[in-house]
Amino acid sequence: MTTKAIVVLVTWPGEADVQAFARALLEARVAACVSALPQMDSFYRWDGRVERGRERQLLIKTQAVRLEALRLMVNDLHPYDTPEFLVVPVIGGDERYLDWIEGAVELDTSPTADS
Numbered sequence: 518m519t520t521k522a523i524v525v526l527v528t529w530p531g532e533a534d535v536q537a538f539a540r541a542l543l544e545a546r547v548a549a550c551v552s553a554l555p556q557m558d559s560f561y562r563w564d565g566r567v568e569r570g571r572e573r574q575l576l577i578k579t580q581a582v583r584l585e586a587l588r589l590m591v592n593d594l595h596p597y598d599t600p601e602f603l604v605v606p607v608i609g610g611d612e613r614y615l616d617w618i619e620g621a622v623e624l625d626t627s628p629t630a631d632s
Contacts, residue, residue: 531571
């Protein structure tokens with residue numbers, strides 16, 4: 518069973534404020550949940566050199582329809598010039614949880630009293 522849910526992997530600098538970043542994504546409804554794992558050592562090649570940095574891995578749960586909006590926000594708010602942004606499709610899961618993800622990122626399109 519394939520779902521509309523996706524998980525996006527983003528690394529975040531270990532010393533940077535992850536709470537403000539996560540809250541911004543949630544308030545914009547581009548993410549249903551942002552899980553920040555504890556700090557880890559990352560080893561990578563950058564500008565021709567092998568580097569080491571302290572980072573946190575973020576697991577961002579969202580819907581495929583919100584992916585582009587999420588990508589734009591990550592690029593706008595992230596302190597790295599080239600942040601990690603890897604999309605992992607969700608091919609199954611508990612229907613209640615998948616429904617929750619959908620509802621958490623769903624934009625309110627109902628007419629308002631001002632319309």
